[in-house]
Amino acid sequence: MRRSFRETLKSYIGKAFLGSIVIFSTSSFFLLYPLVSDPDYYKNLILEQVQSKTGFVFDYNDFEPRVFPYPGIALSQVKVSKEKETFITLEELTIHVYFGVFIGKKLEIRDVILSSGSINLQREKDESFPQFTSKLTKETVSANTIQNAEETDEDLLFGSVFKDFPRIFKLRNVRIQFTDKLYDRKLIFYNYETNIDLDETESQIGLYYYGKLNEQPFQINLLAQFLGGKLTFDDLRFEGNVHFDDFSGVNLYDISVIFPYLDLQYAKLDAIVPIYKRDTHTVSADFQGAHLTNLARKGYRPFGDAFINVLISYDDLTTKLSFERIFLEWKGRAKIFGSGFVTFDKPPLSPTIQFEGRSEYIDADTVINVIRLFLDPDLEKSILTRDMPDTAYKDRMNVNLHFNLSRANLRGVFADHLNFHLQYQKSQMSIKKLHLDLYGGVLDAKGSFVWGSQPHLDLTGTAEKISLEKLLSHQFGNAPINGTLESNFQLNALGDSEEEIIRSLxxxxxxxxxxxxxxxxxxxxxxxxxxxxLISLKKIDFTRSTPYKKITMNLKYSDRKFQFDNFLLQADGLSGKGAGSIDLDKKIDMKFTIALPGITGRVLKLPIIYKGTYAVNSPYIDPIWLGSIYAGTILLAGPAGATVGGIAGSALSEYVDKAVSNVTETVQNGWNQFRSSISGFFNEPKNTENEKR
Structure with a gap:
């Protein structure tokens, strides 16, 4: 019976496949026969090569050869030591090699797999790692070594550097304890799964890490490639991401140690951060929806609950660190959008800091408290930054800040809108623009702040149509005066700290x-x-309030005291002038002369004294003047006698039109205490919100 073409084709394919299996099996048998017949020889060959390159000595209970998927050996109950010190303990260590060794070629290790065990690594105070490098002092590093490194750097190729490295390195359920004598601390890495893959053909390195750092979940996935096989930064390209899951700030010690006021022991970070280098010079990290909580100033309670988006890029050609697409939301405290950059130019160029931004709402105290955590950095304390060159950054840098902020709380002063432009150069901060829309009015100011041997602040400005009722109510919960405020003012202070500025204001x-x-x-x-x-003023009632059309005065504040001069009051049918002082102990000493309505008011001056303690004592009429009224009433009888007596009393009384208002008992913590002291005029002091632990 004649077979169909389909059946014939199936027969040929089956025979070819069966033949291939036979050939492969036969070839594999003869190829791997040396390993099976003499496994000790190849085991020793493999271990001797590893020991010659690393100095590692292997101690194990048992081993067995492996033939699939690649030939090799598997050691069980393994201890690895260097210089008689055991630092690796494993349930199993597997080493695979390439087939070429069985046909006379050089032994090449394909992969190394570490399973179920622990590794103890150590960094000495001289920053060396004794398990991997010989301990070299500065004296033993010869000039020839440095020169040779410089000469070969240009010719450094991926293939030549990694030719003796295993192509695959894996860890499975391995605990790594890192003892850091430099900072007197320990880090625990637990590797659920770690893969390092080298591809010599494509000049690629792949890294995958999934595990924990000090019990905090942590994951890295990265693929790096060197174009043309050249190991240079310009030719490096990589793409990957880093996963932070409830990641503790304690693990960022190399960063936090730089900042003397920053405490990250309670801080937590949740984020997936793509990282990449897609061109010659720029490295980027893209934070999207990062959740940061529990920052703290040392000695104080943790604070903060912010979501952050920002693209951070560094260009090594322009030495420029860029911050793009900044978004920060801390509910109830700040919602900010912005961008900016920092350059690290060396002389004769000037490094620059430039940022611009806007907000939907912002609390200045919150932002200031965060900024304070990062003041006075000491780069020498971290291995990451101690080798950065000293560029005299503070004396050379230029700073340019431009922000449009809505719904801003400025230490208790609420602004619907704040627009400011600041420029810093050569130890002087120029306040180019300060514009606030607040309490129904506008405040504009310009000025400067100068650092140096005699740091000082100078500010001039104007205020228009500001509601006194809204201003005082928002700050103090009570408004003992209402109306609209207009002002021209100058402000000066000495010092470069908030406390010094408030004290010398x-x-x-x-x-x-x-x-x-x-x-x-x-x-x-x-x-x-x-x-x-007594003086025919029955139609005038000031029991509840004193209505006025205009009040003008000159105000001076210095040495904890407000001084009011040329106080002039214009009311309906009344006018007055006065002077006096008031301090923040609420001690008040003010005198006013009131001209009454009508023809009589031209000569009849009502003297009012407010002396004693504000909100305890009340204003009263000069007793000399009042005595004259009663004397006139007795002698001349009736309202006429009172009027004549009042005129006489007005002539007898002396009044000097000046007023002073003294500020705070002791300013210790800046404007918060300043405002708290002033609020004593209006209500009882409140407890401060910032508590120590």
Whole structure:
């Protein structure tokens, strides 16, 4: 019976496949026969080669040859030592080699697999790793060694450097304990799975790590390639990502040690961060939805719960560190968008810091507290930064900051909008623009801050149509005066710390309030109501408030005291002038002269004194003047006698129009204490929010 073409084809394929299996099996048998027949020889050959290259000595209980998928050996109950010190203990160590060794070629190790065990690594105080390198002192490193390294650097090729390395290196369930004598600490790496793959043909290195660092889940996936096989930064390309899962800040000691005020022991980070180098000069890390919590200042409670997006890139050609697509949201504290960069130019060029941004809302205290954590860095304390060259950055750098911030809380002052532009150069910060829309009005200012042997702050500005009621209510919860505020002012201070600036602060300005009322303890005309019947003022009632059309005054603040000069009050049918002082112990000493309505008011001046403790004592009429009223009433009888007596009393009283307002008992922590002390005029002091542990 004649077979069909299909059946014939199937027959040929089956025979060919069967023949291939027979040929492969026969070839494999003869090829691997030396390993099977004399496994000790190849075991010793493999271990001797590893020992000659690393200095490692292997001690094991048993071994067996491996033939699939590659020939090799598997050692069980293994201990690896160097210089008689055991630092690796494993359940199993597997080493595979290439087939070429069985046909007379050089032994090449294909892969090394470490399974179920522990590795103890150590860094000495001189930063050496004794398990992997010989301990070399600076004296033993000859000039010839350095010169040879420099000469061969240009010709460094992937194939020549990694030719003797295993192509695959794997760890399975291996615990690595890293004892760091340099910083007196221990790090525990637990490797669930770690793979390192070398591809000499493509000049690629692949890295996959999945495990824990000090019990914190951690994962890296990276593929790197050297174009043309050249081991240079310019030819390096890589793509990968790093996974942080509830990652503890304790593991970032090499970074946190730089900053003397930063405490990361409670900090946590959750993020998946793509990292890549796709061109000749730029390395990038893209943080998307990173969640950072529990930063802390040393000695204080942790704070912070922020989500962060930012693309960080470094260009080695321009030495420029860029921050793009910045987004930070800390609910209730800040929602910020921005971008910027930092350059590290060497002389004669000037390094530059430039940032711009905007906010939907922002709390200045929060931002300032975070910035303070990173002040006064000491680069010598970290192995990562100690070799950075000293570029006299502070004296040479230029800084340019431009921000448009909405809904800004500035130490208790609430601004609907804040726009500022700052420039720093040669130890001087120029305040090019400071514009605030706040409490229904506008504040504009310019100035400078100078560092050096005599650091000082100078600021000049204007305020227009600011609601006193909103301003005082927001800051102190009570508004004893309302109306709108206009002002021209100058502000000066000495020192370069917040405490010094507040302590030496001086203010000199002209202030004008329009269309409002003096309420509560600022109601200086309230005493008039009590004697109105004596001098025909029955229609005027200042019991609740003193309405005014305009109040103008010169204000000076220095040495913890406000001084008011040329106090002028214009009310409906009344006018007044005065002066005085008030300090933040609430000690007040103010005198006012009130001109009453009508023709009589031209000569009848009502003297009011406010002396004692603000909000404890009340304004009162000068007893000399009041005594004259009663004397006139007795002698001349009736309202006419009171009026004549009042005129006489006005002539007898002396008044000097000056007023001072003294600020704080002791300023210890900046504006928070400054504002807290002032609030004592309006209500009881509140407990501070920042508590020590």
């Amino acid at each position: 001086k203010i000199d300005g002209k202030f004008e309030a329009n269309d409002g009322e003096l309420l509560s303890y600022t109601n200086i005309l309230k005493p008039i109501s009590s004697i109105g019947s």
